[in-house]
Amino acid sequence: MRQKGSLYREKIEKLLVLVSLLVPFLCLYSVILPKLYFFSLFFIGLALYLDFKGIFFPRWMITLIGFLFIMLFFLSVDLVNFLEKSIQTILLLLGLKLLEKKRLRDYFQIYLLEFLLLAGVSFYYTALWFFLVLIFQVFYIGFALFFHLYVEEGEVKVMSLPELKIIFLYFGFLLLNTFILSIIFFILLPRVQNPLINIAGVKNKATTGFSENIRLGAFSEIQENTQPAFRLAFEEGKIFHPENIYFRVIVYDTFDGKNWSRKETEVKPWQREIYQRKKGAWGKIYTNIYMEGYLPSLYELIFVKEKGEIEKFSDNVLRWKGIPEEMLKYEVYVQKEKVWEIKEDLPEEKKNLYLQIPKLSLSIIKLSQKLKGDTPEETLENILQFFSKEGFSYALKGLPLGENPLEDFLFKAKRGNCEYFASATALLLRLNGIPARVVGGYRGAIYLARGKYYLVKQNFAHSWVEAWIKGSWKLIDPTPVASLSILRKENTTFAQLKLLWETINYYYIKFILDYDLKKQKKLLGALKSALFLREGEEKVKMEKSFHRINFKEFKTWVKVLVIFTLLGIFLWIFWNRSKLFQKREKKMLHRFLSYLEKRGYQRRENEGLFELIEKIRDPLLQEKSLEFVKIYAEYYYRERKFDKEGLQRLEECLKDIQRLKLK
Amino acid sequence: MGVSAVNTGNNFLYFLVSLLLSFMWLSGLFARLNLKGLTIEIYPPKEAYARKKNFLRVRIKKNFFWGFLYRVKIILKGRLSSEELFFKIAFLSGEKEISLTYIPENRGIYRIESFIISSIFPMALFEKKKSIKREIKFIVFPEPKGCNYYERDARRVKRRGKEGLVLGTEEFDSISEYIAGVPRKFIHWKALAKWDELKRKVYLEGEFPGKMIDPLKLPYSDLEEKLSCATYLVLKAILQGEAVGLKLGNIKYAPQRGEIHKIKLLTALALYETEGEPL
Secondary structure (H helix, E strand, O other): OOOHHHHHHHHHHHHHHHHHOHHHHHHHOOOOOHHHHHHHHHHHHHHHHHHHHOOOOOHHHHHHHHHHHHHHHHHHOOOOOHHHHHHHHHHHHHHHHHOOOOOHHHHHHHHHHHHHHHHHHOOOOOOHHHHHHHHHHHHHHHHHHHHHHHHHHOOOOOOOHHHHHHHHHHHHHHHHHHHHHHHHHHHHOOOOOOOOOOOOOOOOOOOOOOOOEEEOOOHHHHHOOOOEEEEEEEOOOOOOOHHHOEEEEEEEOEEOOOEEEOOOOOEEOOOOOOOOOOOEEEEEEEEOOOOOOEEOEEOOEEEEOOOOOEEEEOOOOEEEOOOOOOOEEEEEEEEOOOOOEEEOOOOHHHHHHHOOOOOOOHHHHHHHHHOOOOOHHHHHHHHHHHHHHOOOEEOOOOOOOOOOHHHHHHHHHOEEOHHHHHHHHHHHHHHOOOOEEEEEEEEOOEEEOOOOEEEEEHHHEEEEEEEEEOOEEEEEOOOOHHHHHHHOOOOOHHHHHHHHHHHHHHHHHHHHHOOOHHHHHHHHHHHHHHHOOOHHHHHHHHHOOHHHOOHHHOOHHHHHHHHHHHHHHHHHHHHOHHHHOOOHHHHHHHHHHHHHHHOOOOOOOOOOHHHHHHOOOOHHHHHHHHHHHHHHHHHHOOOOOOOHHHHHHHHHHHHHHHHOOOO | OHHHHHHHOOHHHHHHHHHHHHHHHHHHHHHHHHHOOEEEEEEOOOOEEOOOOEEEEEEEEEOOOOEEEEEEEEEEEOOOOEEEEEEEEEEEOOEEEEEEEEOOOOOEEEEEEEEEEEEOOOOOOOOEEEEEEEEEEEEEEOOOOOOOHHHHHHHHHHHOOOOOOOOOOOOEEEEEEOOOOOOHHHEOHHHHHHHOOOEEEEEOOOOOOOEEEOHHHOOOOOHHHHHHHHHHHHHHHHHOOOOEEEEEOOEEEEEEOOHHHHHHHHHHHHHOOOOOOOO
């Protein structure tokens, strides 16, 4: 009959395995096909149930089936589906493993398979929460493995709470140090510029964003989302005022009365722009709004670094044509001066595109005639004045969505979101012969000083107009200023915490997700320059005299090293305080015993001093030792304080013993 | 996984590989720390008999931090055989004492020349071993086997009318200087309290002349049987408070009482015709 302790142990081990499966399964949910997901869930659930019931399959059968699964994998895999097939196979092997009667090595294999699953799943997620979950799971697996090993190897049936606590702390300390040390490996592990063979492929998930066809009112859906759309970080920090930045994503050129669409397909080749570093600034955009590949850009953009992966259309819209990734990053070089227009010649054939008008009602046509000015600028001014004079207001809800939404907007509702204002403006301009287009993008950003980057949220989505006047496309934003209210930072604690989390997320993206060969080289270069002085610097430092060394001048790493060294010394003194600050008579006794030990007489635990001396064969050594011990006993056993005379006598005995030759 | 990380540039994979590498490295370090600061003391039994269950006391101490998953192997070498004693300690905080049982096959000197402490802490990726050389010798006395020759002697003495003292008691005679190694029951505690000096008690020798045992004359063909019987007789005599002596070939041990004398006689029996040197 099994003992109670071992029953509990088995149950705890099974429970550990069960809990460990939660994370991989949660992460797999949106990664593998639903049918396979639920099948795996059922299969593993069944295996766990049989395990709890004590029903197991023979090992040879499990091994054979596992072998078949692996064969199937090799027969069906190719470079396109490699990742997917790998994950499926590992999942099936995991299920098989759970059907076996488990020994220690089986638990190790189960956790290893879970680890491999997580490695596979890591290609599908980039979010910070996944990274934290990964860390948690690694720690959990570490503890679980150690627990299995401890109870089996140590043949432990019962564990006390203090024992459990110490195990948790000590092993936790090991895992914590593992995490810290892994940072160094992470930084130093070799990297390549481009993948050798591309096996990873992330499915292009449709998220809210800009598509080539958008209906009036659709912007509201984008604006409901408060998730980050992208982040922009300049090397120089804050260059533009956050509320003034317009990010172009897509340009719509064709309107059918209800929907805007994009017909422009001409790609403009990137030219070898000559730029002057002084006037421009490098920035990096991190985005996960992967909707048909259109990327946020700025009016101040000069060029992008990833010319091979990003194509530029003739209307300056950028699109990613490289391998889709969940977290996209690209570098931009921009002018530092604020720009509100795009200088461009417009050929006649292109003009027609931007003068396209759908079938419209008479009232709109009459309105356009009424607003016509002597010059294009005057016409534009009249249109903008019309909105303000007629009391048009900004609204996100209750938008005109009928058969003639624009007509309703202009004459009945007189309220709408940015799309209505932009559509109406563009239409009125076109009716007056001024080429115009609607631009979809984002307006404004939040500048986070802590991380030195601009954050743009989905609800900053905006549309405005570009009108071609006097040889350039001018930025016109007809939407009332009220729409800017979303940009005002909330000062509530919750909002501040959200921003803090956002900054942590940004650092995670910058230092972990975005860490690549280039950054590695830069970091190693910085490390090298910190350690090795250049010629000129060395001479200057040598000239400084010693007494003028100021701790504050030292580089940070030196300060850290000094602090840690001092800490180490302090800890050593603390650890050995009993030895260092021992009473003199104790030190003498210690010396006496070490002299005897060198001569082959080691004092055993609980052995008296007189008993020890009895063992000494050398009569002279025995005599001297006895003398020492008698003096010591005189004070010690009578609880007398060791006076100067006593200590002196002891010292003399020790010297005599020391003089005796070692045999 | 490392190759996949380099191949794909996936930083999560790099992170996982980094974790694995750092764990492997730190495992080695912690495994070494696990074996550092360990002291082992082995206390052989004061009296051990062949073919009887004996206990070897082992005290293991970790001087700093804690220790986990130890396997300790002690190699016991006897005159004709060798044995391995093995035990495990799952968790060690400070000091722990373990009693190992063993049954030596033969009499004679047994040696512990070394012992091996190993551990698979922290994750059974490898086993770290530490071999400690320590020479510990102890004597295993012959197996005491019951035999009747003592009673015959007792009956003979009674017939002569020399009943003498009641067996097992002695009369207090005087106080003498303390000698190191004297059993505690012979220390005069009153003298210590009164004069602050260690003194020992001296008892009258019993009028009983004591027994002389000559194992070689015992009626057994096998030497080991003779020695086993002699061991039994010595033990019985000492237990009954009789003075007992031994004659082994040309060596004579005069009859005396007491524990020390018993050990002396048993040692002589244990080492008779063995290659072992006395301890």
